[in-house]
Amino acid sequence: MKDKLAIHGGSKVRTQLMPARNAFDNRELEIIKQVFAHYRCRNQDFGSQGHYEHLYTDAFVQYLETNGFADAVNSGTSALFVSLASLQLPPGSHVLVSPVTNPGTINAIILNQLIPVIVDSCPDSYVTNTAQFEERITDLTKAVIIVHIAGKTVSTIDEIIQVSREKGIFVIEDCSQAPGARINGKKVGTFGDLSAFSTMYRKSLASGGCGGLVFTSSEKLYNLVCAYADRGKPFGQPHFHHSDPTVFMFPALNLNQDEISCAIGLSSLTKLDDLIKSRLNFLFDLRESITRHSKVCNPSPISSGDSPFVYPISVDTDQIVCSKREFAQALLAEGIDLNPHYKEIVCEWHWVKPYLLDSFVTNNAIEYRDKTFNLYLNENYGRQEVEDIVEAIVKVESILYSKL
Ligand SMILES: Cc1ncc(COP(=O)(O)O)c(C=O)c1O
Structure with missing residues (x-):
């Protein structure tokens, strides 16, 4: 019954399921075993901020074909949250944001006590309209989050960067849905002051069920990102010790990515x-x-x-x-x-x-x-x-x- 739609009881064009993705295969299984082996032979349990996070974040920076620093966190929402937090903006500051995104992007703004200001997309597209971006800037605008949505880049991002530099506005890229994409040959995530990536299992770069990454070329912002992702610890300061809370800087959550996830992310990056x-x-x-x-x-x-x-x-x-x-x-x-x-x-x-x-x-x-x-x-x-x-x-x- 090819002449009757399946929705009306006809036979389907495609009877088998569409191909499964299987983001995690034997390569991820192998690397998880390596994590166990690595720590067992040192008579240690694996935790976070260890060998595999270093390998993963170094490989990620290299993948972005630039210099800088990356921190692995437990979700894309966390990556956006700590990116914004690291800017230490006055509460009530305005943050311009793309019109189409996951709630995680918006929640990161709201939960930092900041005010989201939405910008529209270009006609016939979900891609952020950079021309409108300038019209929506207010005296209180301190940051912008540009989302590269549905695998497409905001190819006119340079316009935003230029205006933002002139006005002292920080730019964060949300690259969750477009890791590895390029604008004029340059990888997304390397245009702004900071970039955030979700690496949950449905994303192209996947570190497990949940995960995220932050990249920045600023060492100062990187240390603050790490602090906001780990209970306010004074990363980057000489002689600080993780187990000495007397020197922590401010209250913050623990949003770390664990070693197993970092190892999975490392494997995913190679694919x-x-x-x-x-x-x-x-x-x-x-x-x-x-x-x-x-x-x-x-x-x-x-x-x-x-x-x-x-x-x-x-x-x-x-x-x-x-x-x-x-x-x-x-x-x-x-x-x-x-x-x-x-x-x-x-x-x-x-x-x-x-x-x-x-x-x-x-x-x-x-x-x-x-x-x-x-x-x-x-x-x-x-x-x-x-x-x-x-x-x-x-x-x-x-x-x-x-x-x-
Ligand atoms: C564009 C975008 N931003 C943020 C997020 C939030 O990431 P997560 O689900 O890892 O918290 C996602 C995905 O879920 C996303 O697609």
Whole structure:
């Protein structure tokens, strides 16, 4: 029953599950064993801030192709929280932030007693509109968090950096969804004063169930990041001892990443470039094929500097007799993994509204979301998935919904 949509009881285009990612394989298992072996032969138990964190953070700085310092923490939210905390901004300072992100980004602002000020995206995109960024600066703006969302970079970040330098505003990059991405050849995470990465298991760089990284080229900020991630210890000060709380500087949580996670992250880092390459190859192939065969779907642009995470595809609702959501639900029923309606648009969250500077609505981000669905993907997607996705799109748009 190829002529009946799966959502209406027809057979699915794709009956097998989409490929699993399996982010953790024997390489991670092996390195975990190495952690045990390393500490056992020294007659020690593993903890945090040890050998594997040093290997991991050194490898990460090298991966970013720059000089500086990295700290491994227990989540992306923590990475953002300690990055902001290290700036020691006056409470009530304004922090400009991208329109589309995970709640962790916004919570890091709010829980530092700072006020989020949202900036919209460019038209037809989730990418932060850097031109609008300047309009939203106030006298109290002290920092900006630029989120490289859905694997795409904010390619005009230099504009933000320049304005920020002139006005004494700190820039933090949230690279959680785009590790290894590049802007004009330079890795994201190396443009701002600090950068934060989530390394939870669904991210391209994954250190286990939960995890995060902070990078900065400033030794002073690095020591403060470490302090805010570890009970206010005076890192960088001579003669300080971890077990002497009399010299700690301020109250702070313990947000450390443990040695096992750092070892997993170290292993994951060695796979990152190949992962990005296979995801890009898949998306270039998919984009070309959708563009050739579909009358309704418009896949978002891809550049070789991206580090694909999820992939937005917009639907021309003028050409169909149903909503975008119904269209996406029909594709989902055909066996294609996707998110019909992305909900990570900050200005729409009821719980965040009391904390925002104003009731600014990010219309571009909302309009783009209202006409797109996000395709899920991973590094194991290939030609077969391109064929199945395109077959499902063509079936859905031609059989039932197309007015063409
Ligand atoms: C862009 C972005 N920022 C922040 C976070 C928060 O990271 P975590 O879940 O590791 O706390 C995530 C992911 O969850 C994210 O995608």
